[in-house]
Amino acid sequence: MLTLLGQRTRYCDGVTRRAALKIGAFSFGATTLTLADVYRAEAAAKAQTGSSSSQHKAVINVFLGGGPPHQDMWDLKMDAPAEIRGEFKPIKTKVEGIEIGECFPKIAAMMDKFAIIRSIVGAQGGHDGFQCTTGYPQNSLAAMGGRPSIGAVASKLCGSVDPSVPPFVGLAEKTQHAPWSDAGQSGFLGSMYGAFKPSGPDMANMKKNAVNQAHLADRQKLLRGFDNMRKEMENDSTLSAMDAHTERAMNVLLSSKLMEALDVTKEDPKIRDRYGDGKPYKFQFDGAPTANDQMLMARRLVQAGARCVTLTFGRWDAHSKNAELVRDHGAKLDQALSALVWDLERLDILNDVTVIAWGEFGRTPRINKEGGRDHWPQVCSAILAGGGLKTGQVIGSTNRLGENAKDRPVTFGEVFATLYQAIGLNPELNPVNDPTGRPQHLAEGPVMKELI
Numbered sequence: 001m002l003t004l005l006g007q008r009t010r011y012c013d014g015v016t017r018r019a020a021l022k023i024g025a026f027s028f029g030a031t032t033l034t035l036a037d038v039y040r041a042e043a044a045a046k047a048q049t050g051s052s053s054s055q056h057k058a059v060i061n062v063f064l065g066g067g068p069p070h071q072d073m074w075d076l077k078m079d080a081p082a083e084i085r086g087e088f089k090p091i092k093t094k095v096e097g098i099e100i101g102e103c104f105p106k107i108a109a110m111m112d113k114f115a116i117i118r119s120i121v122g123a124q125g126g127h128d129g130f131q132c133t134t135g136y137p138q139n140s141l142a143a144m145g146g147r148p149s150i151g152a153v154a155s156k157l158c159g160s161v162d163p164s165v166p167p168f169v170g171l172a173e174k175t176q177h178a179p180w181s182d183a184g185q186s187g188f189l190g191s192m193y194g195a196f197k198p199s200g201p202d203m204a205n206m207k208k209n210a211v212n213q214a215h216l217a218d219r220q221k222l223l224r225g226f227d228n229m230r231k232e233m234e235n236d237s238t239l240s241a242m243d244a245h246t247e248r249a250m251n252v253l254l255s256s257k258l259m260e261a262l263d264v265t266k267e268d269p270k271i272r273d274r275y276g277d278g279k280p281y282k283f284q285f286d287g288a289p290t291a292n293d294q295m296l297m298a299r300r301l302v303q304a305g306a307r308c309v310t311l312t313f314g315r316w317d318a319h320s321k322n323a324e325l326v327r328d329h330g331a332k333l334d335q336a337l338s339a340l341v342w343d344l345e346r347l348d349i350l351n352d353v354t355v356i357a358w359g360e361f362g363r364t365p366r367i368n369k370e371g372g373r374d375h376w377p378q379v380c381s382a383i384l385a386g387g388g389l390k391t392g393q394v395i396g397s398t399n400r401l402g403e404n405a406k407d408r409p410v411t412f413g414e415v416f417a418t419l420y421q422a423i424g425l426n427p428e429l430n431p432v433n434d435p436t437g438r439p440q441h442l443a444e445g446p447v448m449k450e451l452i
Contacts, residue, residue, distance in 0.1 A: 012057060012158035012307075012424040056161045057423040058302040059150060059387070060340070061310045062295070062357035063129045063172070064333075065180035065287055066317030069363035069373050070381040071402040072326045073101045074394075075118045077365070080401050084365045087323050095392045103330030106338035107383075112392040113341050113350070115384045115451060119396025119405035122412055123361040123377035127317070128179035132358055133310065134187070135416030135443050141188060144435050149184025150419060151308035152193040153432055153442055157425060162305035164257045169301050170195030171294045171311040176286035183310045188434045195310065198262055261304040264296050272296065275339040278332045283325045287315020290329055292336035299343050302353050307423065316359055320370035333357070341385045354387025354422040356415070365401045379405050382415065387422035389451045413445030421447045 071077050076090045076099065090099035093111035100108055100116070107114060124131060130138040133149035140147050148156075151168035160167050170183020183195040260266060278290035290313060298309040313333060318325040337357060344350040362380035363373030379398055385391060396408040417427040420442050427447065431439035 012154070056305065056307070057352050057354075057387070058307050058309070059154075059354045059356070059419055059423055060295075060298045060302065061133065061150065061184070061308065062337070062355070063132050063180075063310065063312045064314060064316050064357060064359035065129060065175070065177075065312045066127070066315050066359060067361045067363055067375060067380070068316040068329075068359045069318070069322060069326060070118065070379065070398070071363070071365060072322070072373075073104070073330065074116045074381045074383060075398055075402060076101055077398075077400065077402045080365070083367050084401055086367060088326070098392075098394055101326075101330065103327060104334040106334045110338060110341065113345070113385050115389060115391045115393050115395065117382045117384070117395045117410050117415070118398055119407065119409050120358070120380045120382060120412065120415065121378070121405050121409045123380055125361060125375060125377040126179075127177065127360065129182050129312070129360060130179075130185070131412045132360060133182065133184035135412045135445075141434065141440070145188035145190070146185060147440075148187035148189040148193065148432065149195075149308075149310075150416065150423075151184045151195055151310060152186040152189050153420075153425070154307040154423060155193045156189055156432060157430060158307055158423075160305065161307065162257065165261065165301070165305035166196035166258070167305075167307040168193070168195045169306045169309045170197045171199070171297060171309060172197075173199055173288050173291065173312070175288050175312070175315075180287050180312055180315070184308075188440075189432065257304055261300040261306075262297060264293050264300065267296060267300070271339075271343065274335075274342070276332065276335045278336065282328045283318070283321075284315050287317065288312040290314045290332040290336075292332055292339075295336045295340045296343070299340055299347075299353075303347065303349065313357070318363070318372045319368070319374055320372040322363070322367065322372045337383070337385075344386055350386045351388045352386075354389065354419055355385045356382055356419065357384075358382035362402075365403050378403060384451070387419075389418075389422060393450070395448070395450050408450075410448065411445050413443045414448050415445075417443035417445050418448045418451050421452055 072086055072088050076088060077085045078090060089102045091102050091105060091108050092099055093108040095111045098111055124137050126138065128138065133151070134147040136147040138146070151170070155167040158167065172181040172183050175181040183197060186192070186194040264272060272293070275296045276292040278292035281289040294311045294313070298311060301309050313336070314329040316325065316329060340355060341350065344353050359380060361375060361377040364376045367373060379402070396410055397406045398404060399406045420427045425442060427441065427443040431441055434440050
């Protein structure tokens with residue numbers, strides 16, 4: 001294999017080094033990967049880049065599945081006709097000149113900690129979170145597995161902060177409409193960089209009851225037995241490396257750190273009350289619950305060492321009864337999101353953790369005869385906090401009716417370039433190689449200078 005030294009790049013650990021561009025064979029094969037396989041792959045990636053973790057930056061990506069109505073939340077249109085502006089009134093915020101919807105008084109009171117983008121363009125119109133986890137259209141590089149999500153990229157390029165905590169965790173509850181519970185795909189990077197999903201079989205494997213502890217001990221004995229058998233067939237250096245990766249995998253299974261992070265009952269009750277639980281769950285249908293406690297769980301996970309945590313909050317596809325849904329979901333989002341940002345600041349890690357909440361598209365300006373708003377990919381919005389970003393501002397605007405971006409159209413690629421920059425990855429200088437060995441940019445667009 002031929003190795004070419006490229007330009008100097010900066011990785012999550014803050015170390016600058018030359019990029020190694022490799023030209024050679026790429027093998028496909030395993031469809032079932034063990035945890036030890038994941039760590040072998042991670043070690044190989046670190047060997048190629050020289051990467052090691054000395055800083056811990058993270059992102060919490062909150063997907064508002066279904067398409068939240070921008071004109072009822074962050075971009076009210078009081079000069080529009082009644083059938084467009086709806087029933088919600090604007091409220092003043094802590095930042096002079098910025099007003100948001102009346103359902104978000106807690107966020108309004110700490111608006112200096114948030115930034116709102118009102119003019120995101122380029123939504124593909126599908127009911128899925130692909131663009132909100134990757135920044136790319138779903139068909140981009142589909143022939144070779146598709147674009148990896150930010151969690152998968154962070155897992156590959158940054159690796160683990162703590163060997164017992166997966167770098168990428170997806171908290172999304174399983175939904176009847178499956179794309180709304182997509183934690184973010186690993187794409188062409190391969191399943192070894194996929195999200196750990198506590199709501200699925202991963203959690204069952206992590207339960208530390210007496211039976212499972214016994215099974216783990218037996219499994220470890222079995223692995224050692226196989227290793228002893230292989231010692232007769234392999235040289236000592238190869239086996240010692242295999243033993244190290246297997247041992248690390250067992251450390252995750254035997255460690256209580258991940259399970260502790262996932263258990264919000266360990267938290268101070270006053271903190272839990274501040275987040276709330278989002279119950280009763282209303283308007284859920286085929287979507288996600290308004291599980292406020294997942295935002296607390298996300299904070300605990302990044303504090304424990306996760307680099308990316310994704311979750312889906314609510315089901316915002318209001319083709320009817322839009323106002324009722326926004327009052328329910330909005331109040332719960334206001335409580336959970338404001339508590340998360342307050343909590344991160346309390347722990348002095350707000351500058352290290354970037355929070356974003358957004359959906360796959362916006363809603364129609366005109367309210368339909370069922371009191372709902374329909375799909376509107378022409379423009380949508382997002383709210384961000386933390387990560388050392390320049391907050392206390394609104395970026396972009398839409399026209400009088402909220403139909404199209406008027407000032408400063410922002411692409412999904414620009415948002416992701418900014419998210420990558422915030423977690424320590426230069427989107428222009430830190431590519432990931434696709435299966436052909438070609439380096440691929442992390443994001444399609446420049447970093448948003450307004451935020452960085």
